[in-house]
Amino acid sequence: SQQGEEDPQALSIQEGENATMNCSYKTSINNLQWYRQNSGRGLVHLILIRSNEREKHSGRLRVTLDTSKKSSSLLITASRAADTASYFCATATTGTASKLTFGTGTRLQVTL
């Protein structure tokens, strides 16, 4: 079953704007990861945030984690057409070793 639920399901913005995607989950986690999937391809790991971290940056990506609300957000700043993809959050539930549970994804469309 899907633990993570991304919001919104779809997002369309213009190049240069910021894109924010949210993820909610249900159980206690070790970490939360964000992945990107281009159409017809596999997933690419973007960033991992541990349960004891609140914010993490990587290039134009900023991830926040609120374990009290069981939610995370992914912010992509100054978006580019090449950022067009689906974005998934994945949680590593405490006590389940390496198993990741993926959300349903946000489809991001960045137009020129």
Added chain:
Amino acid sequence: GAGVSQSPSNKVTEKGKDVELRCDPISGHTALYWYRQSLGQGLEFLIYFQGNSAPDKSGLPSDRFSAERTGGSVSTLTIQRTQQEDSAVYLCASSLVSNSNQPQHFGDGTRLSIL
């Protein structure tokens, strides 16, 4: 190899036939994962291997699904007596070790269509 390799990239078969999907992980990666992705959906965990053993098979949908890994490298996912609901993209991933703090590296998947 440079990345996770899956074959075939596409497979079309008739209902009731058996299919084998292959995954070649990144060299040196001891952990290997299989997921299923239905159209427009997220990923559904099927099974993972640490070396040649499978500590977690909980996601396999039925006894028609099985997977093996030999030599700590290549893995094969077998679906027997395929049904139309088996149509999906089957994704394989590998990581250095089976630790949840390790990122998973994905192949491009096998798109399976059951007629």
